[in-house]
Amino acid sequence: MHKADILIIGAGAVGTALAREFSKFKVKVIVCDKNDDVGGDASKSCSGLTSTSATMPVGTLECKIRTISHTMVDVLCRDLDIPIIHCGSIAPVLTDDQMEQVPKLIDRAWQNGVWDYEFMPREEILEMEPTLNPEIKGGIYSPRDSQINQFLMVVAEAENAAENGVEFLLDCAVTGIDTKDGRIQRVITTKGEIEAKWVINAAGLYCDDIAKMVDECDFSVHPRKGEFFVLGHDTPVKVKHIISSVPTPKTRGVLVIPTTDDNLLVGPTADDVEDKNDKKTTREGLEEVRTKALEMVPGLRFEDTITQFVGARPARVPEGYNILVSEKAKGYVGISGIRSTGLTASMALAKYVIHEMKAAGLELERKVGWIRTRRGIVKFSDKSDAEKDALIASDPRYGKIVCRCEQITEAEIVQAIHRPVGARTLDAVKRRVRAGMGRCQSGFCGPQVIGIIARELGISEYEVRKRGVAAYMLDH
Ligand SMILES: Cc1cc2nc3c(=O)[nH]c(=O)nc-3n(C[C@H](O)[C@H](O)[C@H](O)COP(=O)(O)OP(=O)(O)OC[C@H]3O[C@@H](n4cnc5c(N)ncnc54)[C@H](O)[C@@H]3O)c2cc1C
The missing domain is CATH 3.30.9.10 (D-Amino Acid Oxidase, subunit A, domain 2)
Known part of the structure; x- marks a missing residue:
């Protein structure tokens, strides 16, 4: 059985922002996600804008959190080496x-x-x-509207959280939550049970399913x-x-x-x-x-x-951001209604949720030596000829272009696999280094990437997935 002070369900923008924020403190944190990778569902398939609150309904919690969060984006990008363009x-x-x-x-x-x-x-x-x-x-x-690389934002926060001690359990779907005497006891998942003092539901589109497990669902999500x-x-x-x-x-x-x-x-x-x-x-x-x-x-x-x-x-009915620190099931925190603005809002939302949990009794002691920064994978195609020569001299795998469309090298793919919370599927490699993101959409590099994943993870090529539980690339 896994044990944690805090279990976060969902490794999208919201879950990973929370994980990073909690990683500053002396608490054992686990993040579990039903997917094979961090990145979430909505988070990886959104427009990637970090926008001001110009168009938001006035006076809502969503507007307040998003406004504050928007001011935090640039520091996050600087600290975690996340690409962003300030295009307006x-x-x-x-x-x-x-x-x-x-x-x-x-x-x-x-x-x-x-x-x-x-x-x-x-x-x-x-x-x-x-x-x-x-x-x-x-x-x-x-x-002040910008476009951020939404894949790398979530990956970077997860990597940084992992470096600071957060554990990620992927391919791990929550199927039930046990409560006793009005308090959370343990969470049942497809990878066994997790005992946790606090359980945060950051499950996006599925947050209503999780909320029903503790009988705290007075809303729906579609x-x-x-x-x-x-x-x-x-x-x-x-x-x-x-x-x-x-x-x-x-x-x-x-x-x-x-x-x-x-x-x-x-x-x-x-x-x-x-x-x-x-x-x-x-x-x-x-x-x-x-x-x-x-x-x-x-x-x-x-x-x-x-x-x-x-x-x-994940549109909520009734609409709007909702943060519930449960009285009925002590230890349960529900986050719902994080619909069209959650990428921008996630940083301040994490702070807000922790603030609410502290008000409900959570005690946190700051760690010494928290690692604030993370560097991204060096992008070979962005470099000058002299820099490329130096990279190849440092690692000959930079000399082998695997994805021709995006000019991605074997060295970049290998790094994507071996980083904290590394890539284990074709899509996870694609989101981290863009192999397969170009015109041929992995028609050319797909077979090579399968071979690299299998070799680096020590598994058979037949076990390599595109994504998800059973989306194997080769016929068994
Ligand atoms: C088309 C579109 C455009 C958007 N444009 C923008 C934009 O430009 N700017 C912006 O700020 N926001 C935008 N958004 C909104 C933003 O994407 C979301 O608000 C944000 O990504 C929500 O993050 P999340 O972590 O709550 O959810 P998600 O990213 O969906 O993550 C939830 C995670 O929970 C996991 N999960 C669910 N159920 C379980 C379970 N039972 N067990 C374990 N894990 C589970 C899922 O696998 C998933 O990984 C857009 C959204 C969409 C869809």
Whole structure:
């Protein structure tokens, strides 16, 4: 049986931010996740924006936490070597109806403390972003919106937490929670039982299932599905800013996003569905994205699409962030409603949750020697010829390009496997070093990556998975 002071269920943005925050203290922390890797469900399939609270409903807990968290992002990126681009965003105003919304939007942003959210005239906006539809009537510029590498953000927080003593149990689904005399006793998982004094439910889309295990579920969660296109590096029409539709109460709308890896991400939709496993893109959804994106950036070349995907926002009914430190099941902490803003909000959310737990009696003593920083894997393709020569001299595996599309070397893949909370599947390697993220989507490098994973982990190639419990790459 595993034992912990604190068990965190879920290794997405929220769970790993909590893990890192707790790793500052003298407590034994375990994070378990049903997936084979850290990265979460929503967290790895979102737009990757760290945005101000300009468009948030005023006065909500979500708005407060997100506003504070947004100020923490840059330090996190600096300390953990997480790629981020400070590109700002523009919402082009295309219709008279949208123009009528502008004063209300600016007023709301003002109330949320986002005083640099400004309307700008057509000429200036077109000068800043010449790819926009020349018919625009102007645009709202938000200079502090950024795009972060969402995969590396979660991986970096997990690696840093692990270096500071947090244990990660992956492929480990929680199936039940035992309580006795109104207190949490132990958690039952597919990898055995875990005894914990505190259990934090950071299970995203599935947080209602976990909440039901302790009879603390007075809400429901359904997926709000978002469909995306990813366009390759070589697409000729690129944007310098995040281009966003004029927001509605439900969503920020379709976006055209320059990414830290120089792709274009176009999407998402926002459709409420029932099935939590619905990860299928649809003709209608993608057509909606295409139409709305082309209205804003008419030159986009969807022929350069290299892949499409779906992310599911964990939408809560009733809506809104909810943090419950249970009275009924002492030791249980429920986090729910972390829907469209959780990547940005995760750092402050972690602090908020710990603050609430302390108020309920949790005692924490700070460690001496907490490791604040982490360095990422050196990216061979970014280096000058002289630097590449030096890298090859230090490790000949830098001399072998495995992923031709993204120019990823064997040395990078091997490091991805052997880091703390290392990659064990093809998708986990892909998220860490981009092998398989390019135009051929691992058609060429897939077999080689399978061989490297098998060799490095000392397993048969037949045991190497793409992702998930039974998605083996080779036929048994
Ligand atoms: C399309 C889309 C666009 C978005 N855009 C943005 C954006 O631009 N900026 C932003 O800040 N936010 C954005 N978000 C929201 C953001 O992605 C989420 O709020 C955030 O990722 C939630 O993180 P999480 O850790 O709570 O959930 P998740 O990332 O879903 O992690 C939950 C984890 O819990 C695990 N789990 C579930 N059940 C169990 C169980 N029984 N046992 C063990 N583990 C379990 C899951 O496997 C998963 O790994 C977007 C979301 C989507 C879907």
